[in-house]
Each structure stands twice: as structure tokens, then as C-alpha cells.
Amino acid sequence: MIDLLLFNATNGLIIGAFYALMAIGLSLILNLSNVINFAHGGFLVIGAYLSYSLTPYLGFWGALIVAPFLTAAIGFLVERLLIRRVYGRDPLYSLLLTFGLAFIIEDGTRQIWGALGKPTSIPAFLSKPLSYQFFFITGYRLFMVAIVVLAIAVLFVLLRYTRAGIRVRAGTLDLETVAALGINIRTLRSLNFAIGIFLAGLAGVLASGQLGLEPTMGDGLLMPSFIAIIVGGVGSLNGTLLGGLMIGVAAGLTAVVFPSASDAIMYVIMAIVLLVRPRGLLGEEGMLT
């Protein structure tokens, strides 16, 4: 039993890392643009399909690198053409806009790539367990975690040490002041949106190694990311990271004790957090309004 719990806790960390990757992208966009991106799952699917289509030409590794950038480019265009028009309006409109976009993306991917799932393969040396005992730690899952850690580390360094990053963080806290200081927040938001979508694309590429690739692949991944943000606290990327890992581990542990509830546990955690600490675990006071 202890073995099983330990196994599943480790396993939960792996899954949690993946949730966190997706949630951090969502969180970036929410923090700076005040937009809940319902189309995040759609962008994840775009990233996955792009890598599928690029693999014959660029190989697995080439596609892994290029597909997220292409997804980010699409995200950048979408922000420039559509999303930016609703900044400053009631948050209702940005919600609806991305809600509509999600429809278009799902239908578009089905139109382009077909409703039938696509077989995606990963390099043979990654698709093996590392040891007989810890069979669930495959090369690929370890690799996934490594990429997630790398991506998040790069992001945090960017946010802390680059000028744009510092501005993004400042904008999260007080956008008006940042704008008043003469900083071009339009460009900042475009860039920030593109980075968020880059992470979604990357998550998609990574997910397609583990999951069946089809147009609704992103559906099941949106809600955990949402909850990771609420649990961690809106406005805090550290919180989102923590939230993602937490619900991953909790789901893993629940699967041992009460399997049917393994999906429901994240809602329970969310409810408890909201009752005890409404701003989320690491959320700043005043970020909620």
C-alpha cells in the first residue's frame, strides 16, 4: 500500500507538471490581459496537429521545437486581429470571444486533419520504462517533465531578468501605472499572449506522445488548468505551478483509495481552498476583483 501511494504520488507529480505547463500559459494571459482563454485547449490541439504534420519533414525533434513557435505565431495573430479589440471592455466580451474561437478551432482542425484520430509516435528510446520496478517512469515522461521544468525555468528567468519580463510582472500588479510610465502595453500584451500560447502549443506536442490525437483532445485538459489557477491564486504564477502539481498528486493518490473520485478530487480541493482562503494559496490580496 505504501509502495502504491509512493508510486502514485510520483506519478501524480509527472501529471501535475503537465497541468502546470498548460495552466501557466493560461495564467499569464489572465494576469496581464484579464482574458480567460477558453480557446487554450484549442491552441493545444493546434500545436499537437502541427507537430504531427511537421514530423515527416523535420523529425520528432524538429517538430517539437518548431510546432510551439508556429502555434505562438498563430496566437500572436489572433491577439492582434481579435483579442486586443476587447481589452478594456467588460470581461464578458473576452470570455465570449475565446469561447467562440474554441468552436472555430475545433471545427477547423477537424476540417483540416479529419475527425479520425492520428497515430503519433515517439522515438523508440524514449518509449521504454527506465526500470522494471518503476515502470511508469518512462523515458518519455521523464523527458516531458524535463521540458516542462526547462520551459518554466526559462519563463521565470525571462520574467525576472529581462526588461519585458519585469514589465509583464509590473503590469500584472498595476497595469495603469505601467501604461502611465509610457510603456507600450499593447506590444507587451501581444508578446505575453504569444508566450502563453507557445506554452499551450508545447503542451500539445508533449501530450500527443501520450494521448490520442484528435480534434477534441484539449477538452479534458482545460478544466484542470482552470482549477490549478484558482487553487494557486489568481495573479501568482508560483501559485499556478503549485496548484497544478497539487491537483496532479491528489488525483494520483485518490486513484489508489477511491478511483472513481480521482477526477472529482480537484474540485474538492478547489472548494476547500475557496472556503478557507478565497484568494487562493499564493494569491495576492486585491487581485481578486
Next chain:
Amino acid sequence: MKKSIHSLTPDRRTILKGAAAVGALQIASPFVIPVWAADAVKIGIANPLTGTYAATGKNEQIGMQLAAEQINAKGGILGRKVELLFEDSTSGDAGTAVQKTRKLIERDRVNFLVGNVNSALAQAMAQVSNEKGVLHIVPGGHTDPITGKDCKWNVFRVCNTTRMEANAVSTLLFKTYGKKWHFITPDYAFGHTLYQGCEANLKKLGGTVTGNELTPLGITDFSAYLIKARAANPDVLVVLVQGNDMVNCLKQISQFGIDKQIHIAGTQQELEAVEAMPPEARVGVWMFEWYWKQAASQPGLDQFIAEIRKKSGGKVPTARTWFGYVTIHSYALACAKAKSIEAKTVAKALSDMELPPEVKLQPNKVFFRGGDHQLMLSAFIGQLNSKGDGDPENLFKVNSVVAGESIAPSIADTGCKMQMPA
């Protein structure tokens, strides 16, 4: 790929042009351009064209369209042209499916109804078709009650019941692979009945269940359950999840190397799902409800494959394509037999009607059992072919083809008490 739902004409409604259909067919029968009597016989289809079941729904659609073309080429139903009206039921929204059903019945005045891939939607539709007294064939929703305790005089089903699926593979698995089984079951009605069927069979054979992992529907990560399953050390890991969940599950099983330690098996497997898996995930013992590559030659089979290839961008037919094909042909055959298109008369004709070779496209007797309106179709049992053995389209190696009658529970056991209206 055409944008219209109705891939034959860009019109709002599919109007199957008799002459064109004859041209497209290579049947050497007398080349006649039929003169259609009165108005068309309308068959309304509410099936998924978007969402998770879009691929399976699309394949059923292709099969139906082929059947309609063939029927019209041979003079239609009682001299009247067959017209198919397709509606997207969505993959899971019963409200939409019910509304589309009412639309087909109340506004379009269809003579017959078809649907649905999703069992839940099929049952919701059956409630409406029964209320309206419209004959209804369920092409591909597997849950038992449709031809079991909820059976209705106007509802027939082409695909297997879950119980038939369970019965088809149990004995083979037990004899070949061992008596300790562990299950991965989707946590909803369909999964529960499938599990109960397998468990009952296993107990009867003298085996044991080492555990049953109930997984939420639509779950993406199976690792937690696979960890438990492997810890239980069974002989066979029986995977009962379906559709995309199955693709996810088998992908993860192969990556964890579990298939090298435990035999993988399951009940029903679909070509649509197998095509979406990478080669290394195509493992295990399964049953197909119909398979295109058969050992013995069947009259009309090669032609069926060739015709479907033309309509599906070169792809081979799947069980779904065959379901659609059989559904429309069954209506035509029953109407011809009844010399009527009136629902009750045709329902009586369908009861115990046997399918001719060029429709059934498989060995064994295939017929609609009168007692529960369930089609007795063969089960194709065998192993997934990871590389296709030289033929990249041949992803399944058929070991045996078992007659449907031998795996179906008796009518008393289905719980169906069929009451035909006077």
C-alpha cells in the same frame, strides 16, 4: 473532402440521383434509368458528425450512402426512390439528438429513422420514435437495454450488445491466457454492463478477478490505474474503455511495457481506434464486429470494399461502414418483403429476417432475432497486427468468426418482453 454534410450533392438535402448512381455502380444488372413512382421513401438519420464520435458517425454515413445508391440503382423501395436526410446529432448532447429526431419526424415526415452511435442518444431517440410510432434502426449503440429490458416494437439494432461482446472473447481468453483477470472499466452504464458480462463468464469458467479499475469517462491519464493493475499481477489485463480513451490507454500500456508482462485483451475493438494508434500500441486479443479482410471469400465483399474505397478517400470499410450499409439495406429488404412501407408491417417483416450474402458479407447466418430485434451478427475474434504483416491496412488478424446466435444471451436473459402492436 466536401464541405457539405451531404456529400453527394451540395443541395440542402441529399437527393440521390438514380442515373448517376447507376453509373457509379459496377453491377452488371440491366441498365435502367428508373422512373420513380410517387414521392421518395425518406430515411432520416440523426448521427454524430461532430465531437468524439464524428469519425465513426462519418463511416456509418458512407455505408448508408452506398446502400442507398445501390437500392436506387435497382429500382428503389417498391418503385420509390430512397432519400437519406442526415442530421448532426452531436456526439453527446441528447437534447440536440431528440430535437433533430422530432425535426425529422414532425417536419420532414421521414418514413424511417436511423441513429445513433452513442447509446445514450440512441435510447433518447428511441423514446421519441416509439412515441411517434416510427420504425427505428440503431446502427451502432451497444448498450444492452436497447434490445433488452427497454426493447420496443419499433426499434431494431444492427451492432452487438455488450453482453454478446463479453461472451465472444471470454472463453478464448480463459483457455489461451489464464484465469486471473484484471479490468479497466469506464465508469458508466455501458462499462458496468460490459464488466458484469465478463465477470459472470469468468466466474462460470472458474477464474478470478484480481481487480476492477473504474475510470472516469474521458480521462486522459491511465497511469494510476495501470500501476494498480500491474501490482495485482493478473494473467490478463482486460481493457473495456472505448474510443479515444482506449487509444490513450493502449498507448500508455505499451509505453509502460505492460504488454510484455501481462496479456492485453478487451472486448470490442474498432478499426477507427486502431488506425489512430501508433504501431507499438496495437496489441492484444479483441473482437471486431465486422472485418474487411476475411479468410473465406464472400460474395460481394470485394466489390463492397472497392465501392467504399471510392467514397472514403481510399480507406477500407470498417465495422461502422458495414453497420450503415446493413441498416439501409435492411429497410429496403424488409419493405420489399412486406410490400409496404407502413411501420408495423415492416417491423413484422424485419423480425427474423435473414440478410442475403451480398448484404451480410460474412460467414454464418445473420438475421434480426424476432424476440428482441437484435441482429445476430458474427464476432470476428483475433489479435491486433501491429505492423499489418506486409499489408499496412490489415491491422487485425482474425482467428475465428463466431456466429452471433452462439454468443447472444437467450431472449429470456436479455429481459426483453417484446410486444408488437396489434
Next chain:
Amino acid sequence: MTSGRMRQGAILAAIWAALIFAPYWMPLFGGYTALGTRVLAIGLGAMSVNFLLGFTGVLSFGHAAWFGLGAYGAGLCLKWIAASTPLGLLAGTLLGGIAGGLLGALLVRRRGIYFAMVTIAFGQVFYYIAFQWSSLTGGDDGLRGFARQPLHLGFATINILNDATAFYYFALLCFAIVVGIMGFILRSPFGHTMIAIRENERRARFLGIAVELHIWIAFTLSCFFMAFSGALYAMVNNFADPRMLHYSLSGDFVIMAVMGGMRTFWGPLLGAVVFVVLQDYISSITVNWMSFIGLMIVAIVLFFPRGLLGLLRQRKAA
């Protein structure tokens, strides 16, 4: 002034006339009675969402949960407790309304986008319960085996079960009653307070209005209305399923409200008519209907944020 009032009266009369004669004129345009009944139930849902969104300015993106609970309440009551249509409606309304009211008490301090997120997440909790608790709810297969019952009025029995037109009029009567209550509340002092909060929450607070309490009451009322429309909708289909609680349906309701015009009383009904009918037609024409709906949503957000009725008013003012 009087001409304005007369025009308003004329519009109102036109709306009710259109609704009352719907079973007669709809077939001429390819409609069918069941579609009309569906529009009524969904339109009432959109109006309930707008009761909160348009008149208090609070954005709930999880209102489908109360709609779905209403449906399950009605279905379970009809199936297990009493085979009576009015009781079913009542049970559904109470179930959804009370659950919504309790949850609302936890949420009223949240605002804006955060309120939306939390309502989505909690809505999904109920979706999840309906999905998982299959012994009670039928899970993914949905709840079947119940049907609306003929109405026994003592002196006569109206067969709303099998007569589609009779059921349409029953639904219209329900619709009229609830819409009447909504209108009454909005015209009452409470309704004026709601609008004051919408216009300027801070000022309302300074005026000594208990903002949280008022928002909570408005939220709860809206949940009751929503649950009632869900119960009615369950009777349209004689079916309830978990997707009726899903946030994507909440999104549809919000879109209907916005499309018709959030700041207007009748706008959401118009939005529901357009949305439901359009979806019904487009999805028969093309398998790519989702793109059309998506594009329509994008177009509304970008070009017609005030909705159809808002647009008409604007034009009139100009």
C-alpha cells in the same frame, strides 16, 4: 411620451401575438412545434441569466448548473415521487434554486472575471456529480424513464404529453408566469436597486445599500428562474443529461443574452430564438456548423456588443 408608451405597448402585443400564434405561422417557415417549445424553455433560461447579467451586472458563467439541476429535479420527481407535471416543475425549481442560493452565498464577494471563473468551476462540480452518480442520475446515459403527465384540472384533462400543440401552450403559460414575475421584480424598488448596483457599485455602497445582500438575492432569484426553465426543458425532451449542466451550455445562454441585448428585458428571448433556430438550420446544411456559430459569436462581440435590440435602439436614438 404617450406615443412612446403606445409604441411599447404595440411591441409587447406583437411579441405575445407572435408567441401565441407560433404553432400556426412557424410551419410556413419550415419550423415545427417542438422547436417552438424548445425555444421557449431555452429563451426563458437566457432571460434568467440576463436577470443577473443585464440588470445586476454580475457575470455568472456557470448558470447551466442550475438549469441542469432543475431538469434533474423535475425528472427525478416525475420518475420516483409523483407523476405530476406541476410537482415536477416545482421540485426542479426548488432543487436548482436552493443549490444556487447556497453556493451564491459563498461567491457574492467575488467580482468580474474571478466571479466568472469560480462559477464555471462550481458549475462543473455539479456537472461532475451528475456524470458520476450514475445510480441516481443515469450518468452519461442520462435520466430517462419519465414523461410529463397530462394535466388534470378537475373539470377537464389536457393531454400535454402527446399533443405537441397543447404542450406548447402549457409551456407558454409557464413562460408567461415567470416572465411576469421577473418583470414585476425589476419594476419594484428591489429591481431599481439592482440597476443602481450595476451602474455604480461604489456609489450604491456609499448610499448605504447592502450590496452583497442584494447581489445574493438577485443571484438566488436568477437561479430559481433558471432551474424552472431547466425543469421545463426536461419536460420538452422527457430527458435530462449531464451536458445540461456543462459550462459550454452556460456559454450558450450568455451568448443568447448578449446577442439579443443584455440591457433589454426581451433581448435574451430574441437572442435565444436566433441562436436556437440558426443552429438548428445551419447544422442541417453543413457539418461545419460549429465554425458558423463560432464566427457569429466573434462577430457579435466585435461588431454588435449591444445586441440586436441594442442596435435597434441605437438607430432610433440616432
